[in-house]
Amino acid sequence: MKNENLPEVSTSEQPDGCELLSQKEKWRLFRQGALAVSPLCVAVVPWGLLAGSFAIDAGMDVFQSMAMSAIVFAGAAQLVATGLIKAGVGLFTILLTTFFITSRHLLYSITMRQTISPLPLRWRLGLGFLLTDELFALCGNQTPERFQPWYALGAGLWFYLSWNLATIAGIFAGKLIPNLESLGLDFAIAATFIAIVIPTIQRWPVLVAVIVALLTSVLMAALDMKGGLMIASLLAMICGYLTEKWIGNHPIHREKPETQQGEFK
Template sequence: MITPRTEIIRGTVDMIPLIVAVIPWGILVGAYGIESGLTGIETQALSLTVFAGTSQLVAIGMLESGAGFASILITTLLITSRHLLYSMAMRNDIKDLPFRWRSSLGFLLTDELFVNAQREDLSFNRWYALGGGFSFYLAWNLATLCGIVAGAFIPDLSQMGLDFAVVATFIAIVVPMVKSSSVLACVLVSTVVSIYCTVQGYQMGLLISIAAGMTTGYYTYQLRRRK
């Protein structure tokens, strides 16, 4: 029988692989925050209220290199703008729910939750999404705490390559998505363009790459459908 309880549990269980994979990443954010001169409480507050790994990491890195308030905020806006796409894609599922649901699921809408809640084999269930999103939130914050504590004792913890956790997680998410030539084209173009933009030092690199990947995917799909 499907009840809120069973759906919360199912959402949590389905999130476990991504929870395990995000732990090193959370530890990195915690340790790096301390190293960059934030207090433990400020570092934890980032995870508690911002709850966005890439934005947090980049912001901490910018603080360390002495960037100003405005440039950090603009960079956050660029990095986080991908969530606009997620909320647009989830709009039909969530927009008619009460405000407390919209705001909670919106707050919890990470890359990971988007991927799990959007799986093709399941129809959207709010409790399932809540279970996955909230367990991921707890794990992210506990991992950050571990990083804050460990970072105080182990110098250079943030230099150990914990950011590979991001690569491993995202690859594990992307590979099963590549079920058609259009997704493959999207992935390849997005990767190549992102590397090019980074080497060129474009601030808008992430956005440009995402736009290039999505456009390529869409037109590849259209081309193949016409044949």
């Protein structure tokens, strides 16, 4: 997501990660980031309510449930881990499952490495902790010249606070409202990822990957196959990669190198 008001100043050209900015400019960028992520914060509220209520239902106390959101800060991983805890699954299985669910963040960090690496360690650690699907959707495609740490910090920190507030509300709602999960709040998970993915579909390889992932995941669910989501993800990545290679080898794109390969006309 682009913001035309962001000054085009490379973080690598700024000492100590953008210290040339005035306090007023830092605060302006921080507020812009928080405002940009606010719609996703609203969309994630039902998800946070569900995560908080699930934690209580799994037998955690209030402090443990709050700490899970404050420390783990990963919606899908929290829901799955909570379900495994409730089922009495061992620690190793929980850690391994959580690792695979959150492994996409490794791809996020690789994508943003060129942008983040010039920053001081405190910025890299802070933004690394705050890196979510939502933050990546906002800043993942920004060039090093357009990327502003204070903008990313505003977006990431505001989303972090919103997630934890929603989780706290879910913790107390789980104590007061029975069968909260029956209200269909889990649809917020799908709705949030749809809102994140749709704007990124600007090239044919991405479209192919999304369609393959959609059809395969539905088929795997219909067949009740374990690990279907992982199979769908791998197959989608392979198909997207093959589409990228095919487009790159197409004579039309070899003749027009200035056009981004696979971009919609």
